[in-house]
Amino acid sequence: DTAVSQTPKYLVTQMGNDKSIKCEQNLGHDTMYWYKQDSKKFLKIMFSYNNKELIINETVPNRFSPKSPDKAHLNLHINSLELGDSAVYFCASSQEIIAGEETQYFGPGTRLLVL
């Protein structure tokens, strides 16, 4: 029944490794997002896909690469992990993005710790 789900919930890894976080939504939404929440709880958009097309690409290191195989999935791949990548990563979805009125629904988050 979970509307927006993320796997894994926790991810502990070593510096320099490559890891992926998966997101799936069963709401039938067209738009999906990745956000990063830092240790001070500040929340910032990273990427957004609308109908599998990348429409938001914030100033994020190119070690981060989103991939959307279909409208219901948006994965985040991170290469060469650094200590500063430690954060909580949230996936979200909304019906669409163009009009701007649509509510975004968030997943439970993936807590990434880079050692």
Added chain:
Amino acid sequence: AQSVAQPEDQVNVAEGNPLTVKCTYSVSGNPYLFWYVQYPNRGLQFLLKYITGDNLVKGSYGFEAEFNKSQTSFHLKKPSALVSDSALYFCAVRDGGNDYKLSFGAGTTVTVRA
């Protein structure tokens, strides 16, 4: 550019008292305003939003917010706070039609004491 400010890092109230969490915004066009709540180790949950129409918006769990265009504010309120309302609250704004991004405030931690 759009931005949102939550001037209080923390708000402490006694159970049963009114709760107010402040939010001000800056946009060049029409603001689309949202409130979310985050409980410990959980994702964000939507509370309410203002897009257009009545300035007083009612949302989940007894919360409401009032849009004030002249003061560029969208304060969240609850007439009688519960201990279970203790959480982190985020205000967010989108410059309707001018920007795809939703910008979040820094968050306000609400603690309701019994």
